[in-house]
Amino acid sequence: MNYRLSDVLIDEQRLRGRVREIADEIGREHRGGELIVIGVLKGAVLFLSDLIREMDVDICVKIDFMAVSSYGASTKSSGVVRIVKDLDTDIKGKDVLLVEDIVDSGLTLSYLTRLLKERDPRSLKTCVLLDKPDRRQVAVRVDYRGFSIPDEFVVGYGLDYAGLWRNLPAIYTLRTEA
Ligand SMILES: O=P(O)(O)OC[C@H]1O[C@H](OP(=O)(O)OP(=O)(O)O)[C@H](O)[C@@H]1O
Numbered sequence: 001m002n003y004r005l006s007d008v009l010i011d012e013q014r015l016r017g018r019v020r021e022i023a024d025e026i027g028r029e030h031r032g033g034e035l036i037v038i039g040v041l042k043g044a045v046l047f048l049s050d051l052i053r054e055m056d057v058d059i060c061v062k063i064d065f066m067a068v069s070s071y072g073a074s075t076k077s078s079g080v081v082r083i084v085k086d087l088d089t090d091i092k093g094k095d096v097l098l099v100e101d102i103v104d105s106g107l108t109l110s111y112l113t114r115l116l117k118e119r120d121p122r123s124l125k126t127c128v129l130l131d132k133p134d135r136r137q138v139a140v141r142v143d144y145r146g147f148s149i150p151d152e153f154v155v156g157y158g159l160d161y162a163g164l165w166r167n168l169p170a171i172y173t174l175r176t177e178a
């Protein structure tokens, strides 16, 4: 299938405003403490880098990354979540924030929260920019949510189709080429 960009679903201004609000919310709960912020590569990179820059300077933020892949060059999850890169940090006894660009079927977030809980962090919270609730296959807990969106494949601000369009500063829907 050939895809083209369609409409802007969430523009830069709305993204920036909501990222600030989420950072404030996290700040109220973690001020004075240490927080390990874990980004899920590659999709969460843009969101994470904006989010941590908006966080209160009194939070001692450390960052780490995990890479998983389940979509490949498709708009449907393969259903199999594969770890491509694990953490460098020991999270035992730490406050951890897992940051994702999107929760769709929920398979990735569910897999990662289960895996990280086994490592015995002091707390584990999830922060997701986009939530597509209509597509959920497994229940997942989302502690901080940016936007709830309809069941459409979206790209931009870290999100890709077949590796493309992650660099766009806004969230776009796709259309199939005529
Ligand atoms: O809720 P789910 O149906 O599991 O979908 C969400 C996940 O899928 C995408 O990652 P992908 O595996 O495509 O890797 P990427 O971040 O490198 O694009 C996205 O970044 C989430 O991690």
Ligand SMILES: [Mg+2]
Pocket: 043, 071, 072, 159, 160, 161
């Ligand atoms: Mg992807």
